[in-house]
Structure formats: structure tokens, C-alpha cells
Amino acid sequence: MIYDFAIIGSGVSGGRMAYELTKGGARCVLLEAGREFSASTFPDNELDASAQLYWGGGVELSIDGHLGFLRGKCLGGTSVVNNAILDRFDVLVWDDWRERSGAAFLNEDDMAPHYDACAADMQVQSISPEHRNRNARLFTTAFDALGYGWRPLDRAQSDCALDAGSDCMRCLGGCARDSKQSSLVTTIRRARALGLEVRSSFEVHHVEHRADAVRVVGAWLTVPATVEARKVVLAAGAFGNSAILLRSPHAGALPALGRGFACHPQYITFAAFDEPVNAHKGAFQAVKAHDPELRAAGLKLENVFAPAIAAAMLMPAIGPGHQATMRQYQNLSAIEVAIRDEPAGRIRVTKSGRIMVDKPLTDRDRGRLEHGLRVIRELYRSVGARELIECRQSFGLHLMGGCALGTNAQTSVVTPEFAVHGLPNLIAADSSVFPTAPGINPSFTIMALSHRAARGLLQ
């Protein structure tokens, strides 16, 4: 059996591509390395969710150990474990990307219909002012006090039952009520109804490109397996796509492969207050910074918090001091700075095929980090925080690049038509094709790029 399309990876891009292509009449198979869960089978606690839903049993580290990377490993990919934030890119990103890539369509007007089409397929909501928890209110009060702009976040969610006491943070381990509009409950569900085949626990090792088809080589439920398709969509993210291509016979013809990796390194600052904040309760992450000065400075300040295990991991102390801090968990607030980092990282694979990621922070990155931490100190000072706890362990949740889009085959991997240079039956339109870090949540744009790529393939 030769499929029209085999899609590797089931996150935001893979789900969208699978839906659009299946809807267009193509015979498609979706391959996902992780297991399939549902609202009723997601782990109900942080320990099991972290171990079972993420690559590496929870976290993967950069070569130097400075950065931890989080990426979903389950049907629906990272869209199952992210916070469903929908942001459109601004002119700052599009101008940068167009200049670097030579791709004329990378502009607000050409991308608008793709954003609109994806938004029309989902429930999009904002957290109402009465549902903002104290962590969000501290964020907005501090921003107002210092004159920074902010706005409510657009979130892909349908029915979080906040009045019934739901704590959205639990949904970082999968949404137990199918409110989060992950690809699992939107695009994949609809594509299955149209005939999409899904193979979970199928881990792809490499691909073999021929003139008329592509052979996908991997293991299904740990048993060696292959799939043949006329075209293959690489939707396994920056790490997955880069690694699959690096392990493939064609890697030598792609000089930019694995280069240009960026991840919006995130640093969280906790602030202790005398009164309970209960930042982990209710609507988690309701608002965001929306300020031209911060944007121009490459800073993304976020209204976030961390569940107990993650918070304990991030707290810098050990012993009685650490335990005392954790005992005041309910009195903690948090703001995070994610920096718009330079694409100086590189993704490689070892001889055994294991992914290794080199992601040094540049001088500019470090300057942005220090700037962001200074702003957070001022913000918390303005609302009377008793103590600040700055965490120097950084995480990357937005894994981007490695297969950059562009017209030049020496400096990019994927063409503006989303085909790999010289390998026209291999397609990619996910975060791996980002030429640089946008400094904006990437999910919505991954959907929009994938929508555009699928429409192009169907024509």
C-alpha cells in the first residue's frame, strides 16, 4: 500500500496537515511516536503526566546542561501539553523572515487568510476579568503601575468550567474535559472521521527519498516497520525533523540542516507575598505583555506559574531553605521572561542516532535576559512583593529552526513551497522551518503555515 501522504508527527502542524489533506481527498496516514491518550486516560497528576507525555521521560537537556527542553510525546504532540495560546506574528517578524528567507508570502496580508481559516475551526476564548486569578491581577496591576501595556490572551479552549472550580494548570498534563483545542480533539478527530489512518507509538528513524515516493523507516510498537507514501510531511518539530533528516541518506546534501535552532529560553521569577496568591488555581495564564518597548527589546514577559514538582525543580536552594519556600507555595506569584534569542543553536545526532542540541546563549541573549529580570524586579517591587526568587535554570518550550525556510539551498533546508531543497517529495511547515525566533508564541503561526502548505499540495 502506498499512501498519498504519510505525516510524521501529530502536533499543531501534523494535525492540521492531516486534516486538510484528508479533507481534500488524499489517502493519509499519521505517524506519532507517543501513545494515544484521551480526556479520560490522561494522567491525573504531574508526576505521571511529565513522565508519560514528554520526550526523555519529562525533559531533555542541551549539551551544556544549561537548558531543558520540553516537547510533547503523545498523539496530539505538544498541542496536548501546551497552554493553547493563539498569537499572530507581527510585522517585526514578517519583515525579518522575508529578508532572511527571500519568501515573499511571509507578510501579514498573505498569511491572514490562513490564520482566519484555522481560527474558524477552533473555539477561541479569553479569560474574563472576573475569572482572572490573583497571579494575573498582580501582573496587570504591576504593568499598569510601571506604564507597560498588557492585554488578555486569546486561548484555544471551549469550556473550562472555571465556575465549577477547574484549575487550568492541570491541563498542562492533557485536558481532562476536552476543552483545550489541541490537534487531538480538533483536526485529528475530524480527519479520522474522513478516513485518516493513525498509528501511535510509531517512532520514525529516517526517510528514503525516491523520485516517485518516500519510504519511512522506523519502529511501530518497537517492531521494525516501514511506510510508503508519494509524499511525506515532516511535522515532528525542530528536533524531530532535523534528526530524521540527519539520519537519512540525503543529509549531506543539506548544508543548513540542524542549524539556526532557537527556543525562546524562559526564566521564571517567583515572588512571595504575605497573603495567599494561589497562582496555581483557576484560570492559569490569562493575560500577556503587549508593549512596544518590551517587544523591541526582545522580551516576552509572561503571566505564568509552575505546578509543584516543576516549582520545586526550579527553586535554587536545597535543604531547609528550599522546603520553607515550598511550604509557602500558595503565597507565591510568578512572572517569566522569555527572550527572543538569536538562532545560534545546532541540532545534531550521535552515531547511535540520539539527538544532541548545542544551544549557547549569545551576548545579546544574555543582555536581554538581564534586562528582563530587571523589569520583573521593578514590577514586583511595585506591588509589594516580600521576597524574590530568581531561577537560573532555563527551559525552552518553543523549539524552532533546524530546517529553515528560504530560497538559498546553502543557507536553508525548505523552499518557500515547503519542500526540502532537492527532495520534492519531502514537505515541512512546522516550527522547524522558522528562520529565526519570532519572540511570539508560535502555535498559531505553525497552524497557519501548515494550512498554506496543505493548500499548496492539494493544488
Next chain:
Amino acid sequence: MTDQHTLSSRSRRALERIGDIYIPGDEALPSFSALGCVEEVGRLLWYLPASDARNLGTLLGVLSCLPDKALRAFVVWVERSPMARGPHASTLRTIRIGLRGLVMSLYYGDPTVLAEIGGELYVHVGSATSLPDH
């Protein structure tokens, strides 16, 4: 370590001793070893890449040979690694994340500890308009 999904009794004891350095217990919360959460370690080991699980077993085996003072000095040393430079810094940072990950996951993943610090999370399942069941 007997296989990828279990720790030898010696490695478990080493993990408990390391856990007690991170979490010695206080008037409100038990120490890591007193909680007994090391019994749950298989829930984490099962999902670790095989090579990581092997390396962890080897590390705990070596650390089990250290006396208490030396073990504490080792933990303090790896805890300084986020700011460290030099040829061993990346290895120390990796060890730090591995040990911290195990200890904090097992301890703060325990329902009694979560309840004590008020860190429990709830999601209402069913109609949004039905009465909450807690």
C-alpha cells in the same frame, strides 16, 4: 540497578540519602526518606530513555559508597553547577537535573505533600453547569 525499571536496594538507599539532603523534613513535612516515596521510582524509570536509566543506576551505585559528609559535599558541588565553568560543568549540570528531577518529582508528586503545601489541582469533569463535586 537490576533492570531499567527498578533500582537495586543499594541504589534506592543512596537515593534516599540524597533526597534527605535536598528535603530534610521540618515540623510540617516529613523528610524524603521518611515519606517513603522512593517506592514510586518505577513510575519515572519506566519512561526514561534506556541509556539514561543505566547511567542513573551507575551514578547511584557509585554515590552509595560515599559516607554522609562526602555525599553532602557532592550534592552541594553539583548544586553550584548552574554557574560553573570548565570541562566538567556540563556533566555536573546534567547530574544535578537528574538527581533533582527524581527527588522533587517523587516528593512533591506525593498526594499528602501536595495537600500539605496546598498544591493540589482539580479539573471539573462533566457539564460546566453542574454543581462542583468538591
